[in-house]
Amino acid sequence: MTLKLWTAALSWNCLRVELVLAEKGVVDVERVEVDLVRRTFKTPDFLEKSIYGKVPLFEVDDVLIFESRAICRYLCLKYPDVGSHLIPELRNPEERGVWEMRLLLEATEFDVNISPVFAETIIKPALQQTPDEVILARHQPRLETCLDVLNKTLSEIPFLGGQEFSLVDVFYMPGIYCATKCIDVFGNRHALKKWWDGVSERKAWAVGVVSLDDFWVRVSPGWKSSPPVALGEEEEGNRAHL
Ligand SMILES: N[C@@H](CCC(=O)N[C@@H](CS)C(=O)NCC(=O)O)C(=O)O
Ligand SMILES: *[C@@H]1O[C@H](CO)[C@@H](O)[C@H](O)[C@H]1NC(C)=O
Secondary structure, eight states: OOEEEEEOTTOHHHHHHHHHHHHHTOOOOEEEEOOTTTOTTOOHHHHHHSTTOOSOEEEETTEEEESHHHHHHHHHHHOTTSSSOOSOOOSSHHHHHHHHHHHHHIIIIIIHHHHHHHIIIIIHHHTTOOOOHHHHHHHHHHHHHHHHHHHHHHHHSSBTTBSSOOHHHHHHHHHHHHHHTTSOOSTTOHHHHHHHHHHTTSHHHHHHHHHHHHHHHHHSTTTTSSSOOOTTTSOOSSOOOO
């Protein structure tokens, strides 16, 4: 069985898949690193495989799967007894329903707000473009509200999916990390901070985040500092451009 993954170091959606591979200890994967900036990967062959032209894209034998969360689910089904157990055994349909709800909320409530905030705060400045204040004014308050909800959840249960570490935590981690580069995520959200300190100690995270950091450190001033350096305060000069 050949596993092939089209991926990009700068992409937090790709990191989601890398985290599951690392949690599962799956190493036999052929990776194709695509250039998201120059977009040279959008060949007819690639577009035939990934019909929306995006990464991550996963190919296993002749089957193609895109959408990072679907790839993650696939990997959990494929390797149920290998490495970390990321889909909990739940006693009844109600518990399963709640877990599925928490899993989906990451995409429907959190990702829809962190993605535009990250695009305006980090990606556009790296591309020498001006952030759109209207977009920030719309999505940043929603992001803050979402983080408050997560903090509240985590003051009631230890992990975002329930009593144990699961795919729900993995789904959130790349976006929460990117959020720390845009706004003060933890501030007085102590429960969220406690959760983050725990999950970010996992080996899979330490391994997975390296290439994302390596990319963004080169193109985004202040990437290593958190809360971030305010726009305009950074030193020009040794900054690479996307
Ligand atoms: N919901 C998708 C998002 C995929 C996505 O937006 N990928 C970006 C990189 S983070 C991409 O490939 N962009 C290329 C493009 O849109 O042209 C997922 O989770 O996989
Ligand atoms: C986060 O949760 C903690 C623990 O319940 C609570 O003390 C704190 O006030 C919460 N922070 C916010 C911003 O709601």
